[in-house]
Amino acid sequence: MTTLASSRRGAPSPGRVPSVGRRLRVDRRYLPVVGTLVVFVLLLVVGGARYDNFLSVGVLANLFINNAFLIVLAVGMTFVILTGGIDLSVGSVLALSGVTAAYLLQAGVPAGVVIPLVVLIGSLIGLLVGAMVHVFEVQPFIATLAAMFFARGLCFLVAPESIPIDDPTFVALASWDTWAGGQWRITSSVVIALVVVAVAFYLLHYTQFGRTVYAIGGGEQSARLMGLPVARTKVLVYVISGTCAGLGGLLFAMFSRSGYSLTGVGMELDAIAAVVIGGTLLTGGTGFVLGSVLGVLVLGLIQTIITFEGTLSSWWTKIVIGALLLVFVVLQRLLALRRS
């Protein structure tokens, strides 16, 4: 085993003691994500062992369908957290986008106008946050907290009650689905979420913008001295997160066929939890968007297991997520300590 690994590597760099991680050829940076993957598989095994039809394709497909909006939120959040920031406004922005969509559709505005418009609302709020963070050097926590209250307040200004959505175009889009081979059902929201993930992956790993995001997380001062466009990038990550929240609102509206100003209370925390469980460090600079997707799926699986259990109150979801989050954060600390 050892000889195999070393022959494949050619000459290993001198003076290094081969460690377990080295022999397994897992880059340290992927370790947290691998940890998440292990948890994911463990949850599947536990669920599969306890409940008869848990490992059916339908359950797994539903995992994506029910969490499409959270995936989109987590993707946006990943950008922000990678720069070392935080976005607390996404839950409220999601609600604002959903309520506005429902309100405008009810007023007879065509879906073709409403859909891009509500996504843009998210971008606009993100831009405001980014400007506050960059121009006035407000702490991201405070700037997004302000945006959170602002957006939530706007929701009630638009409509305090729940508005059903019965616009035919929108309903058609929401209920569009296809069988992607065998039992896999894919809905429009899943397609949108996957496209968002793909775009985010491309942005982060194949553009200068993405590299700057990582560099800022590694050290903002360093990034500036390297001559990278720090200011523009910092504003853009909040625009991206806001846009994702706007899109998330749309997906949630498609999911619930309504818009309600109290949706998404505390959802920003779910998104942050998913990102952290997905292996992204809150200090910035380390993490992957695919990890965040995995984080959302882990959260979804926990919920599914508790639903399958039947006798447990849904609050157990929160308790398990809390415990898992704690374990992950401690693990990340240990990894970081070992590194230094």
Added chain:
Amino acid sequence: MTPSDAGDAGSTPDARPQDVRPVVEMTGISIEFPGVKALDGVDLRLLPGEVHALMGENGAGKSTLIKALTGVYGIDSGEILVDGEPHRFSGPGEAQAAGIATVYQEVNLCENLTVAENIMLGNEPRRFGAIDWPRTRRRAAEHLATMGLDVDPASSLGSHSIAVQQLVAISRAMVVDAKVLILDEPTSSLDADEVARLFAVVRRLRDQGVAILFVSHFLEQVFELADRMTVLRNGTRVGEYRTAEITRSELVSRMIGRSMEVLEDLEVRTEHTVDAAQGKPFVQAVGLGRRGSVQAFDLDVHEGEVVGLAGLLGSGRTEVARLLAGADRADTGTLSVKGTPTRLRTPRTAIGRRIAFSSEDRKAEGVVGDLTVRENIVLGLQAERGWLRPLPGKQVDEIVHRYIEALNIRPANPDALLRNLSGGNQQKVLLARWLATAPELFILDEPTRGIDVGAKAEIQRLVSDLAARGMAVLFISAELEEVVRLSHRIAVMRDRQKVAELTNTDSVGVDDVVELIASGGDR
């Protein structure tokens, strides 16, 4: 080697100013910070294919001048010509685009990224608009190869030593085909081999026609590497000299504005009298140790005694200091202060026992940059009194003025923000803060690192005086010469273990200590 180099250089550079147009010409540069006039009408010109040293004490304005050139600071007046064209950079990005790259003392790269990513960051080759990773890695590897650096481009930058990171930073500068390479104190944390490696790279770049601006506190290195130098003092330019035409003592006296004799006067050698070592022991550590940090060691520091800790970087010097200062808790062993066994749980308990610890990491563990000089100096004293009993303003003024004068802190303005002071003066403020609390044991970890000759001599003299007045001092420095000169006793560290201790006499020299470090004490 050096004289023949200088001789060769002597024939050509004479003619240069007339034939060769400077790549960079800065004239009449002035910059003012609140409370501090950092630069006052300074000129600087850099010629292609030359290493130009920027010399001056701490606070002379070297860093400010560099930051003015690279666009980090805006200039209040003056002109910057690059290739004859007037420029005013609004940031390092613009300066880089004009061919001016900088490698800073604290390596400004991203440790979370790989070596290849750091080198190419912002300049990655693209294909169809997307970063072409195979090509990016290949280009990075090529740049590393031309530097003669044998590191895996895919390894994470944080896993390498500062020296390698420094060379990676230079590789990065060369990616943009820099015409001007600024090296700001690149050698302050490198050992001799690493310095030689760096210099080889710098000479190669010079021969390729790059203009290099080199800032260093090590005179020997400047004389070895530089062709020409500009001397700054107190924010003004003293003059420009060819290295071949200036002697070390002339240079030093121009830098400090005093003659060499005065400086030599400052360089004290502690009297190695027997009675100094026979004062009462202030701290006694027996078998003190901490897992993963330093192995169990015995160490006494007597009143009126300077104990030097010698050893290479990472040999456990700082770890010893942190245990004695309560910054880390010991797992094993006992520590007695004035004969009473004591457990130092936190720095606060240590301070209560009159132990002061001036950390090597001045910025992170020492001064508070956003407070004024006055506030920084009284911080320790005030903390000790408790915040409910503020020091009377008159007493504060008296203390602050006394220390500003005693330690020659410049600018002598108590209301200047500390972050606007130079490194050496920040260090002095830090020392003043601890001295104001009247410690009985003063632990000084690298108090003279990154500090110019004048300030260094002042701090050395201070250490010597403090011991003469009965203070116990633990003195840590990477410069063995300084340790040998100041200490009554020297403890030698190696591989996180105390390997030897010797009583200093006039016959003990740096060589003896080096041998102890090398042999690990068993000779």
